[in-house]
Amino acid sequence: MGVVRTDKWLDEEFEKPMRICQKFMESFLEDNPDKIYNYLRTFGMYKPNRKTFANYQQMKELNIWDCAEKIFDKYKKQWRGPDIPVYIFPIASSNGLFTKQENRKSGVAFKDKLFLFISPFEDEQELEALFVHEYHHICRLKKQNKRLEEATLLDSIILEGLAEYAVETCCGKKYRADWCNYYTRKEIKNYWEKYIQKDIDVNKNQRLHDEILFGYKGYPKMIGYAAGYEIVSMFNNKREITIRDSFSLDSKRFLLEME
Structure with missing residues (x-):
């Protein structure tokens, strides 16, 4: 391969x-x-x-x-x-x-x-x-090892956040995606409560999943990605995860450290 x-x-x-x-x-x-x-x-x-x-x-x-x-x-x-x-x-x-x-x-x-x-x-x-x-x-x-029909919006948000955490860890902050800096932490928390929190269990196959994740149909641009990075950053500040940890931790674990 x-x-x-x-x-x-x-x-x-x-x-x-x-x-x-x-x-x-x-x-x-x-x-x-x-x-x-x-x-x-x-x-x-x-x-x-x-x-x-x-x-x-x-x-x-x-x-x-x-x-x-x-x-x-x-x-x-x-x-x-x-x-x-x-x-x-x-x-x-x-x-x-x-x-x-x-x-x-x-x-x-x-x-x-x-x-x-x-x-x-x-x-x-x-x-x-x-x-x-x-x-x-x-x-x-x-x-x-989740089937597509089992994956949720929260899974996708954490997936993207962890991937950019890996970029920052392996390559440095300079190489992070631009969307990591679209919003302040305060803005992310407000958008989380206003747009995301109630729909974290939306299935990946549902249209709303991508609308929130990418910021379509009136949602803030790339809000799912940006929120994922911020959530992972908050979690890492308190628990400091390794790259290996980031492959296996359940998505809902990351919500425990949101203030």
Whole structure:
């Protein structure tokens, strides 16, 4: 497993990403590559154009795939994490949840695979920060071992908060996502009481889950993510958790330290 050489696929099929997505049909239990491509695009997968092709060429010059392989080996060993395939593609020219003006990146993690969508940044720590966030998801999801229908809004909020806690621990505060600084702790507590607390048991399959988590339909922008980071920070200030602890602690444990 490890980092798949998607650069070889892109050399052959850059203009036809749906052909690339045919390779994922069995993994996604899906017989329509268009659906897979459209789904991955919501997380930042590239659309063929001059800009994304130029980005891809720069990514090759920077040996992104070799760098990612070293990062994967480091954390798989350090965290005793699962040996899953990691797929790397250029990010869309204007997309991504985890966006900085100069270093744009995004990703999506599953229990058995990981997709990273990136721009050709030269600071390898940016790539490591993205990997840490997404791979932490995979390690926690494996340890929690919950079915999709069992996962709640609280589970997702804590999942995201813990992933950025891991980024801060492993890479430093400089590499945290921008949404960690969107709100003050006081604002987070107010938003928690006003928007989130009553709906923490909303199922992941329900529309309200994403509306709160990402801040759609009138909810504050990225409030679920920002609240998750703040809740984990409050918990860590009192109990100081290790990365290994963060894979197994139950989501509701983190609410005990909210003041």
